[in-house]
Amino acid sequence: MSSTQPKAFIDPAELNRAIPLSDQEFYQIRDWLRGQSGIHLADIKKSMVVGRLQKRLKALQIPTFAAYLKLIHQADQNAERQTAVNLLTTNETYFFREEKHFQFLEQQVLPAVQSRDNFKVWSAAASTGEEAYSIALTLGHLWGQQSSWQVMGTDINTAVLQRAQKALYPLDAKDRIPLHLLKAFCLRGIGQETGWLKISSEISSHVSFMQANLFSLQIKLPLFDVVFLRNVLIYFELEDKKKIIQNVVRQLKPGGWLLVGHSESIHGYHDDLKQHRPSCYQYMPASRS
Ligand SMILES: C[S@@+](CC[C@H](N)C(=O)[O-])C[C@H]1O[C@@H](n2cnc3c(N)ncnc32)[C@H](O)[C@@H]1O
Known part of the structure; x- marks a missing residue:
């Protein structure tokens, strides 16, 4: 039947x-x-x-x-x-991940900066943008929105970059953002954005995203004062890690900083990188004899 x-x-x-x-x-x-x-x-x-x-x-x-x-x-x-x-690609990330790097930025890097206006930070494997906005929140709090500092986020994955550009996150992201930054620079979405946390335009206007492949960097990027290259080297084999470090260091200003994930030592990968503390390296091109 x-x-x-x-x-x-x-x-x-x-x-x-x-x-x-x-x-x-x-x-x-x-x-x-x-x-x-x-x-x-x-x-x-x-x-x-x-x-x-x-x-x-x-x-x-x-x-x-x-x-x-x-x-x-x-x-x-x-x-x-x-x-x-x-x-x-694996895109796990969250606000203020490995928070010691944000303290390092605040306490060691920023106090020594001479010109705030040309200050540029690169989140080089930005995923959905939480790292780039964590950097921008730190800068916005210390320097305000008047100076023209910039944060650029890049990734190979175009889908995550589209999400990053929206500056919208599930509300529980608030648990990872320090209270004073949450109060000053984060909004509760309304209308179509109800149920989402929005990074205020005072902060997001300093942040831009674009696609870049760290393995074969073909786009023209500016020189940066600080590069966050975190939790991405683990996906590569030794020779390719070294190649990526060469590509990234080319984009650093002399004296600039390279921060890698806490479990990602790059000790000995580049002659001109001096380790300041675990996972924090400074580019000192004149230091070779
Ligand atoms: C685990 S996430 C890390 C996100 C953030 N840096 C953090 O520490 O939370 C790794 C990111 O690296 C990106 N990625 C992998 N290979 C890449 C490549 N060759 N060029 C650029 N980005 C790459 C992935 O798409 C992914 O979004």
């Missing part, structure tokens, strides 16, 4: 079916991602790759990873390549 119940448009069993990823396909995706971004996927990341990409395959009605690999190798598929990179 045939059922009179309407059938789901897409069979739920089909939606839940895992698309198999062979070892060979995994290695091809790994090599491809490394070529695009420098990111190295260890063998244990195979199930992560399935988890992150298979929804995309299903949305495109592509039945196998082999067919998807073919697609992203086609010359006219830049947008799909970007989508795949967006899906494969």
Whole structure:
């Protein structure tokens, strides 16, 4: 007897079916991602790759990873390549993460600055922007909004940058922002932004975002006084980490600071970087004899 119940448009069993990823396909995706971004996927990341990409395959009605690999190798598929990179990067971040760096900025770096007007900070793996706004909140509190200091956030992932540009965060972000900064520079969203925390325009007007690939920096960037390069080097192998450090140091003003994640030592990666304390390095190009 045939059922009179309407059938789901897409069979739920089909939606839940895992698309198999062979070892060979995994290695091809790994090599491809490394070529695009420098990111190295260890063998244990195979199930992560399935988890992150298979929804995309299903949305495109592509039945196998082999067919998807073919697609992203086609010359006219830049947008799909970007989508795949967006899906494969890990973007965890939060306000005032590793807060000692913000204290270092406030207590060691800023008091020695001579010109506030040309002061530039780079959040070089900015993700959804919390790091860039944490820097800007620190600067806004100490220097006010009158001087023309700037914070630039860049990332390889275009989806996170779109979110960063909105300066809007879930309300529970407030728990990580120091109270005096929350009071001075954060707003409760209204209308369409109800339920969100908004960074005030006094702060966000000093912050800009753009895409940049640290592995092959092709865009023209200014020279910076301070670079936050945190919790991104862990995704690269040693030689590629060194290459990224070379690329980043080229963007530092002499005497400028490079801050890396607390677990990411770059000791010995660059002759002109002097370690001031763990994870805080100063670019001293004249220091070689
Ligand atoms: C874990 S998040 C770190 C965010 C922030 N720096 C922090 O410490 O909270 C790492 C970010 O690095 C970005 N990333 C990975 N490879 C990159 C590359 N080659 N160029 C630029 N950004 C990259 C990812 O897209 C991701 O948003």
